[in-house]
């Protein structure tokens with residue numbers, strides 16, 4: 219079926235073959251196809267709507283069972299790779315399920331929708347590590363702009379006391395011709411708990427930002443974050459609903475979904491020449507790439523595919539009898555995974571979680587969503603704040619930790635605070651307010667390695683949580699900040715009863731705090747840098763500034779794995795912009 223966008227399985231040839239129809243992969247594929255290139259995208263999963271409304275309705279984003287970070291996690295094979303980590307030696311030896319989207323849209327179809335950008339000096343740091351000025355904020359801004367369309371907040375629907383704010387629209391497109399497919403807007407409902415958390419965070423010094431978190435400034439304030447929500451329908455905007463939907467209408471892009479890539483093929487001279495794939499587990503075939511193979515399989519699967527194809531640490535490949543195409547020691551190493559943990563109290567207000575859990579609220583909330591695209595179902599939460607720890611917290615840090623933190627640029631926050639909630643526990647309490655802190659710049663390092671030489675076996679994942687003592691010290695300092703925020707006098711009328719978790723009695727000393735964190739911290743789902751960008755492959759870099767893999771030809775890695783380090787905060791905005799940048803670079807002949 220040569221004219222269909224969804225070709226039948228069988229050998230075929232394209233200029234570009236993109237492995238992974240996820241966040242970065244669909245943006246890459248759409249841009250190359252829009253320029254008239256012949257492009258195929260290979261995606262292991264199907265369509266996110268195979269799980270009904272779960273991936274579509276913003277209110278479900280946080281209650282999606284796919285998020286469960288526990289060993290006994292629910293199986294959702296239509297959406298999730300079902301990855302389970304190695305025991306985390308720094309985190310009570312827990313094995314953790316790590317969600318990763320297995321569907322068109324990839325992880326953009328299962329994430330929790332927060333959209334914001336990194337800081338100006340983060341981009342300067344990226345440019346220095348990549349050895350190329352094109353990663354500076356000023357040079358990257360056009361790609362953030364090109365990937366998105368911003369819709370201002372709908373103040374009628376958001377009508378809620380104390381929840382107005384200002385923001386910077388100049389960092390988004392100004393005319394439809396310069397706008398991109400990803401929809402960025404604000405929830406059409408304000409969770410009352412988040413307005414209280416805004417008060418709490420203000421009490422510890424983090425007032426409301428006047429520009430929001432898309433202008434290259436994060437540290438020192440809170441903000442209602444933009445989200446990847448299409449305001450017209452109040453539904454999730456993923457790379458599938460945005461870039462792919464557009465490309466299917468406007469380009470000749472070919473999509474091989476339910477198709478697993480097992481190996482990148484090379485011709486003599488280490489030139490990538492195509493990809494071995496299988497659709498629905500049937501006979502393998504080859505998609506030839508006459509120009510390039512672009513690997514966008516994500517933080518866990520991009521290094522897996524590189525290693526299965528002979529590119530990686532020789533000492534790991536040889537024992538598995540994988541012929542080495544290129545000994546590249548950094549592949550799968552350098553994994554950086556921010557963790558977060560919370561302090562919880564009963565509170566008097568309803569919240570997103572309690573609204574969705576209350577049987578008496580289902581009918582009115584559904585009516586509001588269906589008829590008016592408003593109410594809790596239209597919302598994915600959204601108050602966050604960033605800071606560098608204040609001097610009062612730094613006083614407790616060791617010299618080593620302080621010197622490690624001093625290697626980060628001045629404007630890079632160390633902690634992110636997130637306002638969340640759970641449905642309540644009885645005793646008259648209907649909502650548990652959940653204030654979390656994330657340690658944004660882990661010094662611990664994890665890895666992705668192989669269990670076998672076969673794609674049938676999941677990659678072996680070790681996030682390395684809290685194995686560097688600096689992360690443990692910063693985590694304890696952040697935990698104390700959470701309690702400071704909760705003890706703000708302004709919250710007295712809102713809080714109900716004693717601290718629910720971990721409990722004021724049970725956790726008092728630094729040691730007890732660290733024990734609690736080791737036993738309860740979870741990932742904030744931002745693992746990255748397993749095929750890190752840099753200039754020196756001997757020092758662990760896997761790709762250069764063009765995202766080209768060192769030591770081979772015609773192969774790039776474009777996704778969260780190619781980021782040089784953990785970005786401060788939520789990465790999807792930057793991953794889309796990164797894909798736009800490399801697509802532009804390819805089209806310019808770089």
Ligand SMILES: Cc1cc2nc3c(=O)[nH]c(=O)nc-3n(C[C@H](O)[C@H](O)[C@H](O)COP(=O)(O)OP(=O)(O)OC[C@H]3O[C@@H](n4cnc5c(N)ncnc54)[C@H](O)[C@@H]3O)c2cc1C
Nearest residue numbers: 238240241242262324325329330332479743777778788790
């Ligand atoms: C639960 C969760 C919540 C998150 N919340 C947020 C948030 O609120 N804001 C934010 O900014 N970020 C968030 N993130 C992080 C962000 O969504 C991811 O970092 C980002 O989507 C990763 O994009 P990617 O292109 O690297 O990979 P993905 O989007 O995961 O794409 C990889 C694609 O490759 C496919 N693939 C893999 N292996 C193969 C193979 N062998 N053959 C064929 N196809 C293959 C996968 O199925 C997938 O579609 C969240 C992540 C998770 C898991």
